[in-house]
Amino acid sequence: MIIRERQLLQSEIATLEELIHQTPKEDVIDRKSLEARKREVEAALSILNPPYYEPARSQLKFRGKPTVKSQGVYADFAASALDKYAKMIVVLGSDQTNELGSRGIIPDREEFKLMITGTLTGSFGFEIEEAPKERTLLPELSPVKAAMEKANLIMELSAGSSDDEVADAIADTSTRAVEAVRVFLEVMEIYDAVFAIELDGNKSLRFANVEQIKQTRERLKPENIIEGDADLLGKFEGTIPARRLFQFLSETPPEIIIGKIGSEIEDPSKINQFIERPMKIKVHTKQVGNSRPRYTLTRYEVIAE
Template sequence: MSSIRKLERDYAKADRAALVGLLDRITEADALTRLGLESRLAELNTQIAAQDLEPETTHASAALFFGGRPVIGSQGIEAEFGTGAVATFQDLVSKVLAKNTSGLRVKGPIANKSAATMHITNIVRGSFGFLLEEVHDQAQLIDTNLKEAVEEASELLDIFGEADEERFQTTVVEVDQRILATTRDFFELMRQHGATLRMVAGESEFQFGSEAVARGFERASGTSIEEDEKSLDGQLAGVLPSAHQFEFRARGGDTLKGKVDPAWTAIDLERWNRELVGVDATVDMAVKRVLRHGQIARENYVLKGIAPKIDSAAAAHDKA
């Protein structure tokens, strides 16, 4: 059972326990009140039984429970903050989905943004929060792309806010600059309004207290990403076809490691191991640099293509 469905069941069980307590205290003189409470108790029992039998959802959902200065208990939330936080989270999900499916452009409209649309389907208890869900007419047997994007976006926010610096450094190198900017906007909004957050997505639950919000904002605002492409001469040391990983000894002594572009198949990589290892070659690399406060913290390489160097003297001899 997903965390959100478990929350709904727990709320129903809490209501049921409260009703049972009230019924225990009602006298025979309160017959009408007892009748109403027993009717409500029967509804809750039916609801809980149905929840226990519900199949696991394959659609996207996320519950955002806000606390702190913008929230008045479970009564309400500042409209400007609440709408801004939900809109920024939706924007982050849209960009993660675009990156995973069609690629996220440096500028311009987000591709297929309508596919990332989520709806506020309920106001949830536990401070004050919103339940966001993917609305679909038909059931699916496998997780939707949007469900995966929501869970990835939620985990990304958690990584920015948690204390583990190594996990942050490892993850941020995979992040797009536009995703980074939206992450910064989310934490900045939370920080400015003195808000906290409890987030439930899929099987996971994340907590963002004031320290996590401050840490997330500092990391997102102090980090930038540069991307470019370059060609290098050297020799391929080898590739791991199943993992799509490579090792390349560049001319000058540097050994570079990274991923091979997924456009190349495992069969292609097996051929590289047979034909190109130890051969003078030129590779095309996509290079991503993570800068922390202007200093390079990490570099990531993606091998886009490789071609053996042609020995011009040998070629001329063969032609002669």
């Protein structure tokens, strides 16, 4: 099942890369849409679990008031920044496979521990690596790396992309995980620091100034992310079980809704038994700023005809 899903995602990435290559640079909207979808598929691919992997690594670099040229960094800032970065990765990592409440114990937190393996010269910073696991059989793609990439993606898009692109990035991310990202950014703002995060594969994130960090944090505040639940009447028009996607024609108002099938529904393929039949569904909605709502299907039932 996982191998088949990986193949589908890899095939979609190859198709998207070809479409991006064929799309003229002046078609900015089309290119951004394709690139956003490619990032989303790559993130989905990165959390699947085949047999072995290299530990995740990153470089966290700082500039600004807490740093003293390339000599060092103030201890109170470094302790706070590293603590919030580590917590951000733990929460985002656990959020990949668990439903996180607003508080309480974070499941599987031991799986996402980080360690400092060295310091960097130039703009002062740290080399960070995923802590060794006791198990000998591990997934090919590190869940820690997936969490690091997710953190970078959320911050990168929140720094300058459209509300719709940010909404796509956090559509499957819990409120608690988004808050962990915001808290990390808040530390940078409080200490008047600027940072960059470099990951394997030349995937880097870089902020130019503290004002940019502040604006990014503001976009992730709870007041800008509207969530809710809604009951809808209508008919399913189709699903893609392997990608956990559904299409639904709502009656009031008449509207075609495309969304994701939540983890509450164990077997998405069963929905195909009810295509074009009157249904009542419950969806969780998420909207960032002025973006279109993102829908996650959490329950469905047949209406007697």
